Amino acid sequence: MTAAMSDIRVKICGLRDRAAVEAAARAGAAYVGFVFFPRSPRSVDLAQAAELAAGVPVGMARVALTVDAEDAALEALVETVPLDMLQLHGNEPPDRVARLRARFGLPVMKAVGVADEADLPALQEYARVADQVLVDAKAPKGAVLPGGNGLSFDWRMIAGRRWPVPWMLAGGLTPENVAEAIRLTGARQVDVSSGVESAPGVKDAVRMARFVKAAG
Numbered sequence: 001m002t003a004a005m006s007d008i009r010v011k012i013c014g015l016r017d018r019a020a021v022e023a024a025a026r027a028g029a030a031y032v033g034f035v036f037f038p039r040s041p042r043s044v045d046l047a048q049a050a051e052l053a054a055g056v057p058v059g060m061a062r063v064a065l066t067v068d069a070e071d072a073a074l075e076a077l078v079e080t081v082p083l084d085m086l087q088l089h090g091n092e093p094p095d096r097v098a099r100l101r102a103r104f105g106l107p108v109m110k111a112v113g114v115a116d117e118a119d120l121p122a123l124q125e126y127a128r129v130a131d132q133v134l135v136d137a138k139a140p141k142g143a144v145l146p147g148g149n150g151l152s153f154d155w156r157m158i159a160g161r162r163w164p165v166p167w168m169l170a171g172g173l174t175p176e177n178v179a180e181a182i183r184l185t186g187a188r189q190v191d192v193s194s195g196v197e198s199a200p201g202v203k204d205a206v207r208m209a210r211f212v213k214a215a216g
C-alpha cells in the first residue's frame with residue numbers, strides 16, 4: 001500500500017533496486033531519482049534504470065540525475081528510460097540548460113551548490129531557464145561526488161527567499177533534521193539521499209518512511 005502523499009513533496013534520490021523504489025512509494029515520496037554518475041555508489045546503468053522506472057507507480061515522478069552529460073549520453077538515456085524530469089547536477093551553464101530542456105521535451109531541474117551568500121544569485125539565473133531549481137549544499141573542493149555527500153549549508157541563508165519556479169531543498173537532510181530545515185527555509189519540497197541510507201548506496205526503508213513522515 002502507498003501512503004498518502006504529504007503536503008511537502010519529497011524526492012528520494014539514488015535508488016538502485018526495486019525494493020527501494022517500492023519502499024519509497026510506500027513512504028509517500030513524490031519523486032524518485034536515479035543517479036547516472038559512474039563514480040557514485042548510487043549509480044545505475046540504463047538497463048537497470050529502465051527496469052526500475054517502469055515499476056514506479058503512476059503519480060510518482062521519475063527523475064534522472066546526470067552530471068555534465070554529453071548530448072549522445074542524454075539521448076540514449078531519454079530513449080531507454082521512461083522519465084518525467086532531468087536533474088542537471090554538474091556545471092551546465094544556463095544556455096545549455098535551456099537547450100537541453102527544448103531538445104528533450106522534459107522538465108529540467110538544475111542543482112545549484114550553496115555554501116555562502118555569493119552562491120545565491122546563480123539560483124535566480126537558473127530559475128529563468130529551468131523548470132525547477134534544487135538548492136543543494138556545495139560539494140567541498142576535491143570531493144569525489146558533486147552531490148549526495150550528506151552535507152548541509154546554513155539554512156538561515158535562504159530563509160524567506162523565493163524563486164519564480166518551484167524549488168527543492170537538499171543537502172544533509174535526515175529524518176532527524178528535515179522538519180527544522182523546512183521550518184527555517186519555508187521549503188515545500190525536499191530532496192534526500194544519504195540521510196535515508198544504511199550504507200552508501202543502500203536505501204533504508206525505515207529511514208525513508210521516517211523522513212517522509214517528519215517532512216509532514
Ligand SMILES: O=C(O)c1ccccc1NCC(=O)[C@H](O)[C@H](O)COP(=O)(O)O
Binds near residue numbers: 035043170
Ligand atoms: O548521490 C550521488 O551519488 C550523486 C552523485 C553525483 C551528483 C549528485 C549526487 N547526488 C545528489 C543528490 O542525491 C541530492 O540531490 C542532494 O545532493 C542531496 O544529497 P544528500 O546530502 O546525500 O542528501
